[in-house]
Amino acid sequence: MPRAKVELALEPPALGCRQLRRAAGLRYLGSGYTKAVHRAALNRSLAVALKSVDLGGHDVQRCAERAGPRGDCYRLASYKLVKEMILLQRLRHRNVLRLYGYCYQDSNDIPDTLTTITELGSPLEMIQLLQTSWEDRFRICLSLVRLLHYLAHSPLGSVTLLDFRPRQFVIVDGELKVTDLDDASIEESSCTSNNDCFMEFPARNFTLPCSVEARCQNMNEKRNLYNAYRFFFTYLLPHSAPSSLRPLLDVIVNATGELHWGIDETLAQLERVLYLYKSGKYLQNATRTPKAEYKRVPDATIPDENYRCWPSYHHKGCLLSVFDITEAIEICESYSQCRAFVLTNQTTWTGRQLVFFKKDSNHIMPDPDEITYVKVTG
Numbered sequence: 001m002p003r004a005k006v007e008l009a010l011e012p013p014a015l016g017c018r019q020l021r022r023a024a025g026l027r028y029l030g031s032g033y034t035k036a037v038h039r040a041a042l043n044r045s046l047a048v049a050l051k052s053v054d055l056g057g058h059d060v061q062r063c064a065e066r067a068g069p070r071g072d073c074y075r076l077a078s079y080k081l082v083k084e085m086i087l088l089q090r091l092r093h094r095n096v097l098r099l100y101g102y103c104y105q106d107s108n109d110i111p112d113t114l115t116t117i118t119e120l121g122s123p124l125e126m127i128q129l130l131q132t133s134w135e136d137r138f139r140i141c142l143s144l145v146r147l148l149h150y151l152a153h154s155p156l157g158s159v160t161l162l163d164f165r166p167r168q169f170v171i172v173d174g175e176l177k178v179t180d181l182d183d184a185s186i187e188e189s190s191c192t193s194n195n196d197c198f199m200e201f202p203a204r205n206f207t208l209p210c211s212v213e214a215r216c217q218n219m220n221e222k223r224n225l226y227n228a229y230r231f232f233f234t235y236l237l238p239h240s241a242p243s244s245l246r247p248l249l250d251v252i253v254n255a256t257g258e259l260h261w262g263i264d265e266t267l268a269q270l271e272r273v274l275y276l277y278k279s280g281k282y283l284q285n286a287t288r289t290p291k292a293e294y295k296r297v298p299d300a301t302i303p304d305e306n307y308r309c310w311p312s313y314h315h316k317g318c319l320l321s322v323f324d325i326t327e328a329i330e331i332c333e334s335y336s337q338c339r340a341f342v343l344t345n346q347t348t349w350t351g352r353q354l355v356f357f358k359k360d361s362n363h364i365m366p367d368p369d370e371i372t373y374v375k376v377t378g
């Protein structure tokens with residue numbers, strides 16, 4: 001099988017040293033073994049992430065302890081940043097962080113140090129994600145699966161993320177994007193028998209077939225998929241999902257956890273869940289006749305009378321997304337405090353409408369953008 005050849009030439013960057021010299025509001029964001037990441041505003045407005053080799057980081061320090069000259073230690077570590085930059089430019093997908101540019105400049109007595117300029121994200125915090133709505137958590141899983149599907153069929157061949165942990169990803173406008181690509185690998189492992197295609201994880205091991213071309217079949221894709229299962233799907237997919245989608249989500253979690261499916265099937269199943277959710281088809285099995293009567297008050301809102309619920313899109317009130325009025329009524333009926341709800345003009349990423357649930361309807365105010373529904377019976 002021919003080795004995948006990666007085009008190393010870089011396109012002229014949209015942003016470079018000129019913009020970097022005028023960067024404002026530089027602030028440290030985080031670092032790992034190799035790189036340090038700062039945020040900054042370029043051209044007065046565009047917020048970006050600047051990545052450079054962390055001279056105090058593990059990689060450079062370990063090399064320096066072995067008496068490596070500083071410049072050489074820098075270069076050794078900067079190889080990872082160069083590799084990441086090239087991959088960010090070759091792998092173009094909405095769930096791969098965008099590379100805006102780069103700059104080579106002398107810094108700290110080291111010639112030609114590299115800074116990459118990328119889209120800015122926020123770190124993926126699992127604890128925080130567990131507190132968000134199922135709809136937002138599903139979006140993270142769907143964006144991850146769309147990313148892994150692209151990586152499995154990328155122009156460079158099937159790409160695997162050898163160091164696959166939540167911290168290798170960031171969130172941009174609610175979508176997950178991969179940022180740390182220095183441990184990405186394209187080569188499928190070579191083998192002489194199935195025993196060479198052994199994949200070891202903390203709780204499970206798998207042996208994949210060795211193909212007639214002497215490569216472990218789909219190992220890159222399957223490694224990504226199992227990692228997606230163990231770090232993301234088990235925590236984010238089934239938990240507080242609409243009950244009618246639970247069986248399908250459980251099948252997805254089980255099939256990926258057992259590596260029964262490849263990424264194509266996994267993506268098709270997640271897209272199916274999205275379709276059922278967006279189209280409201282997931283509601284069709286339930287009895288769809290409202291149990292209580294509600295009076296519609298157009299161009300009106302209830303500014304206060306909030307109560308808290310979980311998981312809410314608003315930290316002080318109960319703001320949830322609904323497919324239609326019938327679903328809003330069902331939700332209101334399921335909370336003993338609920339006496340009214342206000343349809344806002346805001347929608348979520350799937351196009352569902354955001355609704356504020358209220359504990360009283362004594363103070364209704366005019367608002368041309370909202371519609372209030374007040375419970376009249378029950």
Ligand SMILES: Nc1ncnc2c1ncn2[C@@H]1O[C@H](COP(=O)(O)OP(=O)(O)OP(=O)(O)O)[C@@H](O)[C@H]1O
Nearest residue numbers: 030031032033034035037049120121123167179180
């Ligand atoms: N574009 C970005 N926007 C916001 N934060 C980012 C961005 N890229 C990286 N970070 C943060 O900076 C940290 C370090 O970046 P990165 O993972 O690239 O460094 P690293 O040295 O390769 O880390 P590791 O040791 O985990 O491999 C990340 O964990 C992430 O939280």
